[in-house]
Amino acid sequence: MKHLLQEAWLTRGVLACLLWPLSQLYGLVVHLRRALYRRRLLHSARFPVPVVVVGNVVAGGAGKTPLVIALVQHLQAQRIAVGVVSRGYGRTSTECIEVTSAAPPAQTGDEPALIQRTTGVPVFVASRRGEALRALLAAHPSTAVVVCDDGLQHYALQRDIEIAAFDDRGTGNGWMLPAGPLREPWPGRRQSGLDLVLHTGQKPAFEGFTSSRKLAxxxxxxxxxxxxxxxxxxxxxxxxxxxxxxxxxxxxxxxxxxxxxxxxxxxxxxxxxxxxxxxxxxxxxxxxxxxxxxxxxxxxxxxxxxxxxPLVFSPEPAFFIAFDALLAPLLSPLPSKHGHQTA
Structure with missing residues (x-):
């Protein structure tokens, strides 16, 4: 058994070394792409309502969809008209459509369908999130805040608040894809526009707000x-x-x-x-x-x-206090010091 474990660790080590150059190249591409958006050499769409992006810095699910639902319900409790946009990962269609109870989940994506059925708010999906947001505002012009389900790396959509969700994996081995789980450098990403970090697991790997999750x-x-x-x-x-x-x-x-x-x-x-x-x-x-x-x-x-x-997911109260503090000036008729983030 010990011999098998040693072989497994050796294999993982060799594989990591082989993937390391690709990881470095991926990191350079991420940095270059972000710089092009920051310098406005690539177009980034701005919209007349506050946009909240909820996403992952690591590949794979980290609890962002329960977080989106929690944010939407928090805004609903304050009587703020909110809508949601998403790509609808895994769906069979590519057109921009509104997610309704009558729309087959295969066409809209399972997560957008769950968000719409749980909250009842307008949800639109499109291959380009900006297109979904444009359609949402056209169909529901009273929408005051839009939450983007995923899209932390989708810089073609300007955002006002960025939130990253992390589960108990944290940042894994700290390497970029494909040698590690990171989509963007960490902690560098935290220092360049990221507003809030929420841990959705039981053992936070670093500083950030916490949450609880249990079955109904x-x-x-x-x-x-x-x-x-x-x-x-x-x-x-x-x-x-x-x-x-x-x-x-x-x-x-x-x-x-x-x-x-x-x-x-x-x-x-x-x-x-x-x-x-x-x-x-x-x-x-x-x-x-x-x-x-x-x-x-x-x-x-x-x-x-x-x-x-059902899953009962609850961010700690301090998370919502911090979120409200970021959102309040964006909803005020007075100019906001926060402004729009391009990337």
Missing amino acids: DDARSPTGNLVPLADLRARPLTALAGIANPQAFFAMLKDRGLMLEATIVLPDHHTFSEIDLTGLQGKTVLCTEKDAVKLFALPAAAGLDLLAV
């Missing part, structure tokens, strides 16, 4: 019926997840005292079909809300005991 007390069926998780503790369960970190979902279920006799791991943004539900008849199957957006739309789901378990 009730699971939801395709018909909207609520089933207390406590009532599921005596049942053998199957858990299914097509998200960035399926094991985290499974662990949270177990922490609630649920017995998982089987777990099914699928790729993030997985396109579900009837085949994925084969063999699940007669079983109680738990999934995430993100997966439920697509799973519940399948005809075969109606004949299954399929339940979605």
Whole structure:
């Protein structure tokens, strides 16, 4: 066993050395691209409303979609008209469309569909986020704030507030892609326009605001019926997840005292079909809300005991205080000292 571990570490070390030159080249390209936008040699669109960009500095999911939902609900509580734009990663269409309950999630993307169904605010998707934002304002001119789901590196869209989400991976090995997980240099990116850092995991790797995440007390069926998780503790369960970190979902279920006799791991943004539900008849199957957006739309789901378990995500109060302090001058009729960030 020790010999196998040594071989594994050696293989990883050799691979990292081979990828290091590509990582350096990637870093230079990122720096050059950012400089071109900063000097206005590449066009960056500005809009007449405050734009809040929520994204990742590391590749892979880090909890930005729950953060977008939390921000939208925070703004709704203050009666601020808010909309959301996104590329709709993984969708089958490329045109600019509004996300509605009638639009198939495959055309809009699972995360935009989840945001719209959870909050009810206008959500638009397009290959270019600026196009989505333009369409949103045209259809909903009373919108006062726009939240961009992802797009931290999309400098063609000017932004007023930048927020980065990090999970327990932190910045990984600290290297740029492909040798590491970083999309941009860190901590350099923090010192060049990034306004807020929120940790979505349990063990923050560096300074920033924290948050809590737990499963809701009730699971939801395709018909909207609520089933207390406590009532599921005596049942053998199957858990299914097509998200960035399926094991985290499974662990949270177990922490609630649920017995998982089987777990099914699928790729993030997985396109579900009837085949994925084969063999699940007669079983109680738990999934995430993100997966439920697509799973519940399948005809075969109606004949299954399929339940979605919502995630309750809560940034610490100090995060919202800091966010409100940044947003207030942007909503004021007086000139803002913050101004628009190009890149």
